Each structure stands twice: as structure tokens, then as C-alpha cells.
Amino acid sequence: MTDNPLVPLIARGEADRTTTLAALALEQSRVIPADRRAFLHLAQRATPDAPESAAFFTLLAEGEALAAERLGGFAAACGVSEGRAAAYEPLPGCQAYPAYVAWLALNAAPAEAVLALTVNFSTWGGYCATIAEGLRRHYGFPDEACAxxxxFAEPSPELDRKATEALRAGRDAGRLDEARAHQYGRLLQSYEEMFWSTLHGSAS
Structure with a gap:
């Protein structure tokens, strides 16, 4: 797991509920639908020649839709009203990650996007597990608010299987430049770190 200035604060119960945690909810309310549209576009691009990649991105898009349904409970627990959500100005450093996912959707070979995205999954899942535990222990959030x-903290064997199939098919078809895909992955990880450091800085 990379250095993250904010998640440890949440784990210790030191992040403010109505400012920092609310901002996390509000930023995610922009990230999730943007990523879903990017994954749907990748699935569409991959469908003719890379059905294995298309299946992976379709499953990712379905997951984003499910996550969006669960985000409202967290936002409500942080005191985010509809009016506040409508007036919120997103932070550029937080929105750089979905912007780059959208770039991948337009420019990356599907199998290379699969590899780039999976590189960051374990880090993101670890953050989510830590946050969920901190929310329950220190903030008294119910299950609905942690859902x-x-x-995202829950392992997904089906997603792992589809990723493996997509990468195998990409290699077999000569459509996977692993060095380039890992470069994409490193950039995604940097934007992930920027997301958390921006939120942390906005609360300082």
C-alpha cells in the first residue's frame, strides 16, 4: 500500500465528519459515474476484437452502478444534503484520477487498460477496508453508511478471473504491451495518491 495521508486519520477517528468525510463522499459522487461511463466505453471498444476485455469492463461498470447505490448512505451519515451536493465544487486533484481513466478509455488498448486498472485494485481495496473499520469504530456509522x-473491500474472484482471461487473450493476440500498460498503471497510482493528498490538504 502506498503512502496515504488521509486514510490513517480516518482509521484513528481524527478526520472531521462534516468537512473531510463529507468531501470524500462528494468527490466520490463524481468519480463513480465518470468511471462507469469510461468502463462502458472501453467495453464497447473491446467488443468486436477483444470480448474477454469487454466482459471485464462490463463487470466493472456494473460494479460502479452498485457502488453508486451504496454511496448515499455514507453521504447522509456525513451530513451531506442535496443542496450541498448540488453546490459542491469538485477539487481538481481529486478528479484527476477519473479524468485519466477517461483518457485510457479513449486511447489505451483494452487489454492494456485491464492491466493498468488491476494494478491499483489491491491498494484501493485496502484503503476501503481500513476506512470501513474506522467509520464503525470511531464514528459509530451503521452498516448502511459503510456499505x-x-x-470495494470485498474480494471479487469473478473480476480476477475475467481480468486473467482478458490479459491472456491480449497476449495471445499481440495486443498487450506490458511495459506501456504498467506505465499507465503507475500514472493511475499517482493520481490515486493525488486524490487522497488533495482531500487531506483541503482539510488542513
């Missing part, structure tokens, strides 16, 4: 993070 968004529980969802």
Missing part, C-alpha cells in the same frame, strides 16, 4: 467501502 460503499465494504463493497
Amino acid at each position: 460503499f467501502f465494504d463493497f
Whole structure:
């Protein structure tokens, strides 16, 4: 897991509920639908020649839809009203990650996007598991308010299987430049770190 200035604060109960945690909810309310559209576009691009990659991205898009349904409970527990959500100005450093996912959706070979995205999954899942535990222990959040993070913290054998199939098919077809895909993955990890450091800085 990479260095993250904010998740340890949540784990210790030191992040403010109505400012920092609320901002996390509000930023995610922009990230999730943006990523879903990017994954759907990748699935569409991959469908003719890379059905294995298309299946992977379709499953990712379905997961984002499920996550979006769970985000409202967290936002409500942080005191986010509809008016506040409508007036919120997203932070550029937080929205750089979905912007780059959208770039991958337009420019990356599907199998290379699969590899780039999976590189970051374990880090994100670990953050979500830590946050969910901190929310329950220190903030008294009920299961409904933690469901968004529980969802991403839970391992997904089906997603892992589809990723493996997509990468195998990409290699077999000569459509996977692993060096380039890992470069994409490193950039995604950097934007992930920027997301958390931006939130942390906005609360300082």
C-alpha cells in the first residue's frame, strides 16, 4: 500500500465528519459515474476484437452502478444534503484520477487498460477496508453508511478471473504491451495518491 495521508486519520477517528468525510463522499459522487461511463466505453471498444476485455469492463461498470447505490448512505451519515451536493465544487486533484481513466478509455488498448486498472485494485481495496473499520469504530456509522467501502473491500474472484482471461487473450493476440500498460498503471497510482493528498490538504 502506498503512502496515504488521509486514510490513517480516518482509521484513528481524527478526520472531521462534516468537512473531510463529507468531501470524500462528494468527490466520490463524481468519480463513480465518470468511471462507469469510461468502463462502458472501453467495453464497447473491446467488443468486436477483444470480448474477454469487454466482459471485464462490463463487470466493472456494473460494479460502479452498485457502488453508486451504496454511496448515499455514507453521504447522509456525513451530513451531506442535496443542496450541498448540488453546490459542491469538485477539487481538481481529486478528479484527476477519473479524468485519466477517461483518457485510457479513449486511447489505451483494452487489454492494456485491464492491466493498468488491476494494478491499483489491491491498494484501493485496502484503503476501503481500513476506512470501513474506522467509520464503525470511531464514528459509530451503521452498516448502511459503510456499505460503499465494504463493497470495494470485498474480494471479487469473478473480476480476477475475467481480468486473467482478458490479459491472456491480449497476449495471445499481440495486443498487450506490458511495459506501456504498467506505465499507465503507475500514472493511475499517482493520481490515486493525488486524490487522497488533495482531500487531506483541503482539510488542513
